[in-house]
Amino acid sequence: MMDVGRHPRIKLLTYSEVEDITGYIGNFHVKVRRKARYVNEDDCTACGDCEKVCPVTSVDEHQLGLAVRKAVYIPFAQSVPSSYLIDMKTCLGNNPIACGKCMDVCEKHCIDYDMQDEIVEFDVGAVVVATGMHVFDPTDLEEYGYGKFPNVLTSMEFEILTGPGYVSEGHLVRPSDLKVPKSIGFIQCVGSRDLKRGKPYCSNICCMNTVKDTLFLREHYPDIEAKVFYMDIRAFGKGFEDLYRRSKEIGVQYIRGIPGDIRQDPETNNLILTVENTTTGEVEEHEVECLVLSVGVTPRIDSDHIQKLLTMSTTGDGFYMEQHPKLKPIDSPTGGVFLAGCAEFPKDVKDSVTQASGAAARAETILSAGKIKIEAITCRIDEAACSSCVICSKVCPYGAIGADTKAKTPAEVVEAACKGCGTCAAECPFEAIAMRHFSDDQIDAMVDAYLAVSPTEKVIVFACNWCSYAGADLAGLSRLQYPASSRVIRTMCSGRVSEEFILRAFRRGAPVVLVSGCHFADCHYIDANRWAQKRVEKLWDKLEKLGIRPERLQLEWISAAEAQKWAKTMRDMEELRKTVTKKEIEHTVKVLNEEEEKRLRKKAKREKKPAAAIASK
């Protein structure tokens, strides 16, 4: 961190908050609020005179409430810059001035009670999101007694109690009597791998953190008895199994079972743990003087702020989603934005450094090139047809379309930011957006061609390029058998499949239409496939209203690996197709043609053209 702070080409903005980010790959504009420190950081020598005379003490949030700090303080020992700041919420010196002692003693005259927050703005070509994580709060897991029994700590609090730069200066003591405990228990997976009361995922770092803690304990306090209660130890990294073995060899007890009940001895404040040892099958009681809950990792509670600013998406568990889990694990779906560390998923220091190095290198590829290659498949706005309704702007997952409703100017596409999902084109009510290489005319032509001969024997399938079409490909490569009735139309995203394409297929006599795309967590265009679902749901209502069985329009999320699901879905579609009668199809064609005529008449009126001209187009 020191090196970063001193680097001539790195500008470090600490005690700051990103307020706004606009722009796109290569051209981001960032607005940052630099919070007032009330201490001139350039002149402050961190001599500590101000802290000595400050009469105010409050809870030190950086030491998780285990220590107190003054109103003028350095957040933690390794802070960069090594400069004081004043917590104005507790300081007596400002409004009205009742104290001012720090100002009196500061020889360098660094204290400035009138300092204001400052907004700084700058342009950057790439952004690395490394916003870190939070840890699980075990207060609600009542059986562990956290918050109730003083000697029950979280693993983060244990780090504070054993870290050299913190309250006890590296000397382990238990909170109730400030004595070195003779025995310590660790409970693993607190808040992790728990579908009902915690997080469903493995937090990745807790097992090895506990192994490291036990090694530290036995090295510094050889007489301490250490017990680890676990479901299973996941020591999967390089050298981790050796550490785990060493921990067992030096006498740390590993007990397979998670305590279901913890009581406190009222006289000694020791903790009595009841646990079913699943290795022996017996219920055991263990007494320890201090208990450490190995809490899991959670996404930052304010992660949605950056998510919205950078139009990123998150996985179901709330961490930022990478563009591709195997091929682009560092890139976010938004061009020019990269991920590092636990913002993407829980990981240890080594993996975080690896990913951060990769993210820096990926950012450098943009900055050093000076130019970027953009997608060939982007959208194009027909300015004459655009009514500035801004629907396209709202549905674009990348914020690539700008529109001004007040000025009534046509929408504008930033082609560098457009990834070509086509959701805007599908949603535009005025047909004012064309997709390059996947235009309405091209897709209409495919629908017409497939249904030109024996339409009632065909199933029209709209498949997204990245998942469903690849799933179909895999089904073919795997020689999976399914009926030959399906006719696949590839679109880049299921979000591109407009209502009009589906209705056109029905008008041309298709018995069944299937819209297929990526699973929600896998969408290659952040969340564009949600629009496909919304559209299909809307169409189910419309078809039903027109007396058409909604079952004839199907929706399926099929990933590139789900060849079996693809084949099964095609078999299901064929079964469904057989249930659609000729009479039903005739009724559908008639009703939908009438609807189409109404739509064209409206369009002609809007565009002030003869209906025949619109229809022929």
Place this chain on the structure above:
Amino acid sequence: MAEMGKFKCLRCGHEFEMKYTPGVPEERACPKCGSNSVRLQKEGPKK
């Protein structure tokens, strides 16, 4: 806020109840056949 809703699978016809958040798109699947063609059943007009 999540609420309970009645859903019908448009593949196998299975009707079931599950939690959903109105207005928030969610990936849904029929618990019987696994199909994603799951439709929220709207209640009829109130008298």
